Amino acid sequence: MTHPFSTLTQLQTQLRERSISATELTQFYLDRIAQLNPMLNCYITVDNERALDQARAADQQLAQGSAAPLTGIPISQKDIFCIEDQITTAGSKMLANFRPPYTATSASQLEQAGAITLGKTNMDEFAMGSSNETSYYGPAKNPWDLLRIPGGSSGGSAAAVAAGLCAASTGTDTGGSIRQPAAMCGLTGLKPTYGRISRWGMIAFASSLDQAGPMTHTAEDAALMLEHMAGYDPKDATSLDEPVPEYSQNLNQPMAGLRIGVCRQFFSEGLEGAVEQSIREALKTFEHLGATLIDIDLPHTPLSVSAYYVIAPAECSANLSRFDGIRFGHRCDDPTDLQDLYQRSRGEGFGNEVKKRILVGTFALSAGYYDAFYRKAQQVRRLIKNDFVEAFDHVDLIVGPTAPTPAFQLGEKLDNPVDMYLQDIFTISANLAGLPAMSIPAGQVRGLPVGLQLIGNYLQEGTLLRAGHQFQQATDWHQLAPEIE
Amino acid sequence: MMTIPADWQVDIGLEIHAQLKTDSKIFSGASTQFGQPPNSQASVIDLGMPGVLPAVNGAVFKKAVQFGLGVGGQINRESRFDRKNYFYPDLPKGYQITQMDQPIVIGGSVTIALPDGSTKPIALTRAHLEEDAGKSIHDWKPNHTGVDLNRAGTPLLEIVSEPQLKSPEEAVAYARVIHQLLTYLEICDGNMAEGSLRFDANISVRKITDAKLGVRSEIKNLNSFRFLDQAINFEISRQVEMLTAGQPLSQDTRLFDPEKLETRPMRSKETATDYRYFPEPDLLPVVLSEHYIDEIKRNLPELPQARTNRYHSTLALPLADAQRLAQDRRLADFFDETVAKTQNPKVTANWIKGDLLARLNEAALTIADSPVSSDQLAELITMVDQDTISGKIAKDVFGALWEGKTTSAAAYVRDHQLEQVSDLSALEPIIESLLTDHPKQASDLKAGKDKLMGFFVGKVMQATQGTANPKQVNDLIRAKIDRS
Numbered sequence: 001m002t003h004p005f006s007t008l009t010q011l012q013t014q015l016r017e018r019s020i021s022a023t024e025l026t027q028f029y030l031d032r033i034a035q036l037n038p039m040l041n042c043y044i045t046v047d048n049e050r051a052l053d054q055a056r057a058a059d060q061q062l063a064q065g066s067a068a069p070l071t072g073i074p075i076s077q078k079d080i081f082c083i084e085d086q087i088t089t090a091g092s093k094m095l096a097n098f099r100p101p102y103t104a105t106s107a108s109q110l111e112q113a114g115a116i117t118l119g120k121t122n123m124d125e126f127a128m129g130s131s132n133e134t135s136y137y138g139p140a141k142n143p144w145d146l147l148r149i150p151g152g153s154s155g156g157s158a159a160a161v162a163a164g165l166c167a168a169s170t171g172t173d174t175g176g177s178i179r180q181p182a183a184m185c186g187l188t189g190l191k192p193t194y195g196r197i198s199r200w201g202m203i204a205f206a207s208s209l210d211q212a213g214p215m216t217h218t219a220e221d222a223a224l225m226l227e228h229m230a231g232y233d234p235k236d237a238t239s240l241d242e243p244v245p246e247y248s249q250n251l252n253q254p255m256a257g258l259r260i261g262v263c264r265q266f267f268s269e270g271l272e273g274a275v276e277q278s279i280r281e282a283l284k285t286f287e288h289l290g291a292t293l294i295d296i297d298l299p300h301t302p303l304s305v306s307a308y309y310v311i312a313p314a315e316c317s318a319n320l321s322r323f324d325g326i327r328f329g330h331r332c333d334d335p336t337d338l339q340d341l342y343q344r345s346r347g348e349g350f351g352n353e354v355k356k357r358i359l360v361g362t363f364a365l366s367a368g369y370y371d372a373f374y375r376k377a378q379q380v381r382r383l384i385k386n387d388f389v390e391a392f393d394h395v396d397l398i399v400g401p402t403a404p405t406p407a408f409q410l411g412e413k414l415d416n417p418v419d420m421y422l423q424d425i426f427t428i429s430a431n432l433a434g435l436p437a438m439s440i441p442a443g444q445v446r447g448l449p450v451g452l453q454l455i456g457n458y459l460q461e462g463t464l465l466r467a468g469h470q471f472q473q474a475t476d477w478h479q480l481a482p483e484i485e
Numbered sequence: 486m487m488t489i490p491a492d493w494q495v496d497i498g499l500e501i502h503a504q505l506k507t508d509s510k511i512f513s514g515a516s517t518q519f520g521q522p523p524n525s526q527a528s529v530i531d532l533g534m535p536g537v538l539p540a541v542n543g544a545v546f547k548k549a550v551q552f553g554l555g556v557g558g559q560i561n562r563e564s565r566f567d568r569k570n571y572f573y574p575d576l577p578k579g580y581q582i583t584q585m586d587q588p589i590v591i592g593g594s595v596t597i598a599l600p601d602g603s604t605k606p607i608a609l610t611r612a613h614l615e616e617d618a619g620k621s622i623h624d625w626k627p628n629h630t631g632v633d634l635n636r637a638g639t640p641l642l643e644i645v646s647e648p649q650l651k652s653p654e655e656a657v658a659y660a661r662v663i664h665q666l667l668t669y670l671e672i673c674d675g676n677m678a679e680g681s682l683r684f685d686a687n688i689s690v691r692k693i694t695d696a697k698l699g700v701r702s703e704i705k706n707l708n709s710f711r712f713l714d715q716a717i718n719f720e721i722s723r724q725v726e727m728l729t730a731g732q733p734l735s736q737d738t739r740l741f742d743p744e745k746l747e748t749r750p751m752r753s754k755e756t757a758t759d760y761r762y763f764p765e766p767d768l769l770p771v772v773l774s775e776h777y778i779d780e781i782k783r784n785l786p787e788l789p790q791a792r793t794n795r796y797h798s799t800l801a802l803p804l805a806d807a808q809r810l811a812q813d814r815r816l817a818d819f820f821d822e823t824v825a826k827t828q829n830p831k832v833t834a835n836w837i838k839g840d841l842l843a844r845l846n847e848a849a850l851t852i853a854d855s856p857v858s859s860d861q862l863a864e865l866i867t868m869v870d871q872d873t874i875s876g877k878i879a880k881d882v883f884g885a886l887w888e889g890k891t892t893s894a895a896a897y898v899r900d901h902q903l904e905q906v907s908d909l910s911a912l913e914p915i916i917e918s919l920l921t922d923h924p925k926q927a928s929d930l931k932a933g934k935d936k937l938m939g940f941f942v943g944k945v946m947q948a949t950q951g952t953a954n955p956k957q958v959n960d961l962i963r964a965k966i967d968r969s
Binding site for chain 2: 081088090098100101200202204207208234236237317318321323324326327328342366367
């Protein structure tokens with residue numbers, strides 16, 4: 001009998017040993033989705049037929065012994081990744097009927113590695129949100145407490161993995177959208193170095209910050225997923241032309257001598273005491289594993305939220321201009337003229353959070369304000385990056401909390417955008433600097449998961465995964481599963 | 486020609502959009518071929534689909550650098566792309582990728598010739614790379630506008646001049662020089678009918694005594710030298726009339742109506758779009774190495790002005806001939822190749838601008854399609870120079886080469902025994918019998934009726950079927966008459 005919370009490595013073994021077929025496994029998840037998704041709302045689209053077709057092909061490969069590393073493993077994709085001829089909504093009404101004629105590079109690489117795509121997961125509209133509540137398709141629920149948010153924007157992916165509605169999923173992270181929901185749902189979520197995974201086919205929110213990554217039960221699974229998502233893509237000018245290491249093969253290299261930076265600014269006001277306690281405990285675990293803790297300062301990180309909320313909206317204001325009702329996406333009925341077509345198509349197609357950010361971004365870029373906002377934010381961004389570059393002269397990793405609190409209640413912060421934006425206070429700086437960062441489960445508060453964030457130097461995903469894996473060998477937070485049936 | 490009222494002066498600056506000659510678009514692999522069915526050459530990138538990204542076609546950098554070096558501009562070692570934001574149905578992404586703060590070329594200048602024969606340098610502000618928009622087709626069907634995105638993403642080089650052009654004539658002369666340079670460098674096909682070159686003219690007028698530039702109007706999208714001339718003429722008159730009548734001008738953007746020969750406002754400054762430029766995050770800065778630029782510099786062709794000078798000063802061709810030959814790069818190359826073998830610039834120039842160009846024009850061919858190669862022409866010219874054949878025979882041989890009756894002048898002459906008869910023993914008996922047969926003419930010639938020389942030479946040429954050397958025949962007849 002398959003366990004719904006099996007790891008990729010466990011499923012790999014079962015499939016290879018033929019103790020379960022890819023078709024059975026896929027059907028198992030599809031049944032769970034049918035049973036639990038109405039409650040969790042973590043999928044926007046499920047394509048049973050396509051998944052089962054892929055599963056049958058996988059079984060053939062497994063039978064012939066020609067299986068690829070992920071052959072037969074059912075995963076889900078955040079609904080921001082285009083898959084050819086599959087509805088891809090980005091959580092928006094704007095794209096309710098959009099079927100792209102192309103597939104995102106990272107999604108196609110995962111399928112080439114044998115992964116089966118069960119469906120597309122819920123998300124904040126155009127990835128703008130920290131709670132999944134801006135989704136046009138309604139919020140996904142946190143499997144640990146259905147009255148709470150799963151985090152965002154990759155909340156559907158997090159909820160789906162945490163509830164055992166797929167073996168692993170993908171997310172995108174512009175300011176914390178992989179790590180924060182991973183923390184809220186008790187998962188491992190990795191945002192790699194900017195450029196490590198191609199952005200081709202991934203619907204853009206803020207181009208200079210967006211980065212795809214895996215959301216899994218364990219660091220080992222994340223390593224396996226990343227191996228197949230990463231790599232240079234000539235279709236993305238910002239993707240890095242660097243070899244992809246075999247992350248999953250280097251997880252057990254000893255931690256002795258690893259220098260872990262503990263950043264004062266990450267233990268600031270707003271961090272819930274019980275969360276801080278969990279993180280301090282986790283730091284002790286790292287010490288036991290042989291790492292050295294070093295106090296460090298990242299003096300400019302407190303400015304990261306402000307800089308982010310200029311840069312990200314500025315880029316999104318341009319990125320979302322293509323949704324104009326002319327070529328694809330929502331178009332209003334009976335436009336009277338071009339202006340009316342634009343205004344109503346966009347007015348009807350976008351939700352409030354998206355509109356708010358487009359307005360902020362448009363303002364920040366407008367003549368007379370550019371220097372005071374956009375240019376200034378870019379200068380702050382450089383200072384934040386410089387802080388990290390300097391810190392990584394002395395440490396190998398920087399560790400702290402992923403989010404200031406565990407999952408909050410649905411609706412709790414809807415009327416308080418600043419409070420909502422502060423959810424990302426610890427995660428945003430890694431996006432601004434382009435650094436790899438990961439959240440792993442490191443405790444529980446009131447029965448809710450707490451996430452520990454590890455930030456690494458450029459292209460040092462291997463170090464993050466190794467530290468995460470060995471932490472998970474020493475702890476069992478990642479093995480806790482919510483009771484949902 | 487326009488006469489600008491005596492107490493007024495005009496300041497014109499041009500923005501020239503040149504389509505760069507590449508097989509594929511600047512940010513996608515779609516073809517740039519002109520005249521294809523609407524939207525048949527629009528890839529998902531050109532359509533601005535969600536999640537797609539631009540990838541730069543490296544060929545555009547070389548062409549921009551060639552232009553920059555051609556005008557003596559500064560090549561930015563690091564240039565950047567920016568987004569220019571505005572909504573329009575033929576602009577799929579809602580922004581145009583262009584270069585704002587760090588264009589690939591800064592400065593430079595070209596020289597224009599003025600009607601009085603003098604020349605004047607015109608400074609360029611910059612030249613930058615950008616993508617073209619698509620086309621809105623308003624007469625597609627009633628109450629509908631069609632959008633054709635075949636042109637969207639076609640690479641453009643926008644060339645911006647300083648407002649140093651003082652008349653419509655100067656503006657057109659400048660536009661022609663740029664057109665010539667672009668086609669010479671073969672970075673733009675220069676085909677104005679297909680929109681490969683388009684002009685935006687910034688025009689203002691001011692009193693001679695005013696130091697400050699006047700309020701300007703920008704006339705968009707002029708696609709011929711004639712329209713450029715007409716639009717500027719109209720606009721100068723309009724502005725002078727307005728100001729003379731005491732009406733203030735407001736900065737605006739106008740369109741030229743070639744039927745009514747007038748400009749009309751498109752949008753005024755009050756409603757002018759704020760383009761909200763910012764650096765394009767999907768593309769990396771363009772970094773060009775010294776080596777890359779040097780390599781392009783080394784392979785740059787000799788440019789029209791330098792070539793004209795060389796033909797005139799070094800090869801001693803008349804200025805008009807030098808200009809005519811240097812005007813077209815392929816023609817000049819053909820001339821250079823031919824001269825290298827004939828070592829006779831003057832005769833070679835005459836052949837090319839005479840017989841060859843006449844035949845090419847008649848057949849509507851360009852020099853690239855000439856059926857007579859530079860080798861063949863050189864062989865022919867050399868045969869005349871060495872008195873192997875007469876000039877008259879040479880024309881026939883040229884005709885044979887043109888018509889493909891032969892591939893070699895020498896072989897043709899040999900096969901048809903067209904060598905010039907310079908053998909005195911062959912000519913003397915012919916001349917003697919002619920003089921005997923025409924005693925009256927002979928004595929008249931002797932008496933000083935020089936016109937009759939032509940009569941006898943003609944008869945000799947007839948008798949030798951043109952193979953005689955006319956000069957030699959002339960000398961022989963003169964000698965015989967004088968002795969008789």
